[in-house]
Amino acid sequence: MNALLLTFLLLSQNPWPQPVKATEGVTIQLPGDILESPKMKRRLFSGLTTTIELATTVKMERGDSVSFFCFLTLRYDVWEERLLVHLVNARKELHTNHFDGLEPLAVWLKDAPILIAFFEEDPGTMLIKTRCRIIPFSQQEAGQTQDWFARKLNVPAAGERGSTNPSKQRESTGETGGQGIFEVLLTTSINRNAVKTYRWKWRLPEGG
């Protein structure tokens, strides 16, 4: 019964997510079927980490473009018998969730919007390109990203959230051509051997 429900939930997902332009930025709902294959399920329940990386480039009407990164890591805790999910969104905010199985995870992927880009003011019409990669994190030289997580451990949450640090602001809004060290860390640590890549492209009109 559970398997049937899960299949229904996964099949009901749209493989091409629709972005939503909200006040805080642009969000998408990850399609549940990106975790559908038997191989992916085996990987998810291996007890080792899988990463879903979202690299987004937003090209604005006035011609300039900004890049954003966010990612999820998923690991099944064999003792707790639940999936641990860490989400780092485009604002570099870290959220931790846990799920009892694939069903609630699939529902969450369907319902929980992930912030893939954000702006200080309405950028007008946008062309958004997102590359979604599923990476068997456990098979990567993941040291740098783990180090990054480790550094997060020592940073007070308030210091990371809603920071008004102008240098951080520049980094986040892409004036440095990306997200600075955050991007560098990700691209050098998990930019390898994705088992599956999806590319999505949307055009969002001004105000909408």
Next chain:
Amino acid sequence: MVFLLFLFLSDPAPAIPRFPITEIKVDGARWVSHALVISESGLKIGESYSEKELALARGRIARLPFVLHADFSLDKGEKRGFFTLVIHVREHRLLFHHYNYSFRKRDLPNPLPLRGPGSAEDLSQDAFGNWGLGGRWFLGAYGFAYLTTTLEQVNAKLDFAPGKPVDLGYSHYNLLGTGLFLNVNLQVRSELDQMVYDPFSTRLVRVVEDRSPATTLTLAQPFSNRSQWISLTLDFFENELAFPNGDDFVEVVDEKWFRSSLSWYMDTTNDLSLPTRGRRLEAGLDYGRVTSQFPVQVDHAVEYSPNYEVFTVEALDLRLELAQYHPFTEKLSVYATGVFRTRIQEKGTFLRNPDQTRYQIRSGVDYKIWGADSVDGELRLECFGSHMRRSDDFGHEEIQTLQTGLVFRNSWGLVRAGFQYQHVDVFIGNEESSAK
């Protein structure tokens, strides 16, 4: 939303997980022993490992010559917080093959200078292939015996390689529990009748070569958690060379060959035969010694002992090899390799291996066309360009190569077929003989 556990915690950073291992199981091994897989993983019960350390261990298993694919998963261990590591492997079949075939287009110097043993014949072939066939039988917990031979295809004709070589060998892992790898190889070859270039008389000379079984012993000791190795290879055989033309300086030469290599190497690639990521480094010293004994021919009357001439040539070469593989996407990867060797000491002229220096650089791309992974079969497109230069006492050659082709691999083995273009320049002394 009933099923949803949507619990945003207050920004806790994830701890870097480490997994204390209380048991290691092997799944999917049909022929290789579980003990061998576990010992070559370098993992030990009672230790804790990070995901990166487990990934490196997975790579070590994936690089074993009889393993096609390896993966890890964790189960509950003996008590809470401890884990059982399950190593999933897919093996190659016990019978295996390796086939290479290239159509060639070559810009050769005209006239083609004779240089090096068999070079003129080798260079003139329009299509060339070789087909290695073998079988492997596991013996005991840590060893296997193997038998291989090689066929050669020149243009459309397929036959045994010259001398019909057959290799019989035994490999043993984790010798006496020390991690030491041992390989003993015996190569049997029949009489070989060939034309060999003599740089002193600058002509091809017919030589019939009758070689005793060549014995090769290799010992390799891993260290630094099996990411690096020191290896020693010893190679010995005797050769009888007969010159049946009758107008040569000698009629028969008895040779005793001894070769040895002392190497350090490291390997972090993800695959033994078709890597797409990682690095290989190797540095070594190669020593070769040939003792030749022959009766001197005086006025066409062969005088036997004590009129035997005996001389020994020796050579010591330094060898450096580097290969770097980098994936751009899950299908596309690029690589660069470099090989450099130079003779650092020589006594006499090592005619059968005359290179004083040699270097080769190669760069290429690899694109996976079909197949999720090597388990069920995969098809790849390969393209590379290379430049090679080798020189000896008599001149040097420069060869530029462009090659493209397809390679298919599955559990039976590997088939590679493609097209090769080469531009060859030969310099003898100070004279250039070029394809231009």
